[in-house]
Every structure is written in structure tokens, then in C-alpha cells.
Amino acid sequence: MRPKQQKLTLKNRALNYLSLREHSRLELGRKLARYAEEGDDVEALLDFLEKAKFLSSERFSEALVRRRSESYGNSRILAELQTHNLDPELMAQSKAELAETEVARACAAWQKKFGHLALANSSDSDSSDPDSIQSSREQRAKQFRFLAQRGFSSNAIKIALRGIVDDVDQFDS
Template sequence: MGFHKLSLTGRALKLLSQREHSRLELERKLAPHVEEGEDLGAVLDALEAKNFINPERVAQSVLYRRSSKLGTSRVLQELRSKGLDDDTVRAAAEQLKDTEHARAWEVWQRKFGEVPATPQERMKQMRFLASRGFGGEVVNKVVRGQAPEAD
């Protein structure tokens, strides 16, 4: 069986079958494979026109995979790094805002599960949650043992 070289479209579809990719991510991953006479922009335009590349789906995929472990700021940073437009990132921020306390509480419960006994332990817990991208106000509530109100 001869070695079959995948076309740019084939490579893009293979990547998209594994998970949602933004246009920028596909550009970065496919650029090294562009051969003379191939037009990566045109390939990506065609995939976008057929809705194979969809910023909203990329955003939802990241939210689904990452929001249980990360705070809003880290999730939004990841969305921006994928080249998603401001409107898509803003919509994701709105979606995450309401669950920030509950998500931080879950992460804290799994990692620590109890209110710190010493100032050192308190700082350690706060640094951990902050490093995960949770906001200061939420971090303070969680480390004080303030559970999110059940809606």
C-alpha cells in the first residue's frame, strides 16, 4: 500500500474530527504542510463556508472541557489564544460569570475541602484558586468556606 499524502483539506478535516478547531489553530497546524501552489486561506474559507469551522462551537467546546477546572479569566485567555473574536469571547464570559462561585467551590472542595487553619494555608489556597483563573472576590468567599447559594 503506497503512502498517501493528505491534502490540506484532508488534514484540516482530520483535525476537526478530533475536536473543534478555530481558524487560527488550523492555520498554525496546517502552515507547515502547505505545498507550492496551495492556498491555505482558500481551503480555510471553504471549510468556514461549509460551517466546518465555527467560532461558537469552538467556544462551547472549550467551555465544556475547561470550565470545570478553570476560572473565567483562564478560560477566556484560552479562547483568545485560539483567535476567537471579541463577541464570541464576551458571550462566553457572560455564560461563565453565573457559575464562577460554584465552579471555584468544586475545585476547592476537590483540592482542599476545608477552611484553612493558618494564614499560610489560607494564602496557599488563595494562590491555588487564583492560578486557576478564579476572581479575587470568589476566591475570598470560597476560602472563608462560603458555599455558593443553591439556586
Template sequence: MAQAGGKLSLKARAVGLLSRREHSRTELRRKLSPHCEEPAELEALLDELERNDWLSQERFAESLVHRRAARYGMRRIVQELRQHELPEDTLKEMAGKLRSNELDRAREVWKKRFGVAPSDAKEYAKQLRYMAARGFTADCVRRILSEADSQLPDASFVDDTFE
């Protein structure tokens, strides 16, 4: 696989990258292009890798979703997939999978970071911004925060005899 002078061939570089983790075609093209003089040679290699099932857009999408789902919301993950120029049907499929358990994933992220209901409007906004920045929808976050708020003890149960 190595060429004269110890330099790796383009295919060896591609296989090395793919052996570590899944890559999108766009990402692999970007990483290999500095090592290739002819763009046509690179495209031919990428086509060959796809034909031999070494490179798969669907596997890449599944891999990325698996790596990111525990920390990020559907919007952020789909945006990242879109940056890799995946086909629209793959994006829709992944969005559907993520949407099915979005609330549960958001609840876990919120519990890990905050775990307690916001005490005032400033804290509410902070928690909402944090969750939104991770790609969770505002409706999803509002639902989690309202669930947390409803679990707070009612003010009528507070004993104020020691105030």
C-alpha cells in the same frame, strides 16, 4: 482525498483534524501551514470550511469552555479563547456564561483540591494562589475560603480538659 505518493491533501488533513475535535481558525492555520506552500491556498481552504460549517468559531468556543469549565476559572478560559483570536463578541458571550456559575465551579475545584479551611495565613495564601492560578477571581476565592472558615467549629466548643 489522498494525493499520489500517499500524502494527504490539505483538505483531508483539515477534515481529519476537525473530525477529532473543534479547532479555531488560528489553530487550524497553524497546524496546516507546514503542509502548504501557498498561504493563499490555506486561507481559501479555511474560508471554504467555514462556509460549509465544518469550521466554526462559535462551536470551538463552546467546546473549549465545556472542556475547561470544570477545572478553570473564567479569567483563564477567556484568556485561552483570546489566544485563538476569537471575535470580541464571542469572548464576551463566553465570559457571561462562565460568570453565571463561577462561584459553584470554584467551590467544586476547591473542595476537590483542599476540602478543608486553611488553618493559618500560610495555608490561606497557598489556597488563594492555587485558585488564582486556575483563573478564579480573588473575590470568588475569598468568599469560598470565608465560607469554609465559618463552618469550622467555634473555639468555645472545644473541650480542653485533656490538655
């Protein structure tokens, strides 16, 4: 038989959450509020965790950007960061970091989803057929929508679909 599980204190629960991944102050506060009892002061605990460097908005922002940047574009990542009520200066810093790599990330997302089409299209020799031109337009529209839904800017998508990765200077965020 298993012994009864001990009731976790609010502080231990917070440390357990933070040991799994970084959390924003708002997010951790919401999670802890569910378990707070009448005498518990969640805000004081969050202040303590920040002072002890267990809870950090900078680390949270970096971790979220790192986790989401492989698959998503700037607008989607920044929208998610905004939901966590982060410092505007931290948001501006994240935006600047993301802008540098958006085209490359759009190309990587396209390659992951549609890379198999590049091989199939290179083997097609009759590209003047009206049906294949229409099909090609439909495919490009589908690819554009996919990347747009992922939060990439239209400029980054156009450059990625053209395959112009080397000339990033054309891209303005």
C-alpha cells in the same frame, strides 16, 4: 509489510484535525500551514470549511469553555480564548456565561484539591492554639494562591473559601 501511507491532501488533513476536536480558524491555519505546498491556498480552504460548517468559531468557543471550565477560572479561560483571535461579541458572550458559574467552579476546584482537609479540620478540636491558627492561615493562603493561579477572581475565591456558595448574589464579576 505495510503499504506506503498515502500523502494526505490539505483538505483531508483539516478534516482529520476537526474530527478529533474543534479548532479555531487561527489554530487550524497554523497547523495546515506546516503541510501546505506551493500551490495550496490555506485561507481558501479555511473559508470553504467555514462555509460548509465544518469550522465554527462558536462551536470552538463553547468546546473550549466546556473543557476548561471544570478546572480553571474566568480570567484564564478568557485569556486562552483571546489567543485564538475570536470575535469580540463571542468573547463577551463567553464571559457572561462564565461569570454565572465562577463561584461554583471555584468551590469544585477547591473541593477536588483540598477536600480532604475539610474532614481533617473538622476533627481538630483545639482551634485556639497559636500554632494551629498560624497553620490555618498558611493553609488558606496556599489555597487562595492555588485558585488564583487557576484564574479565579479574588471575590470568587473569597466566597469559595468562606463556603458561601448559596449566596451568589454577593459575588460581582
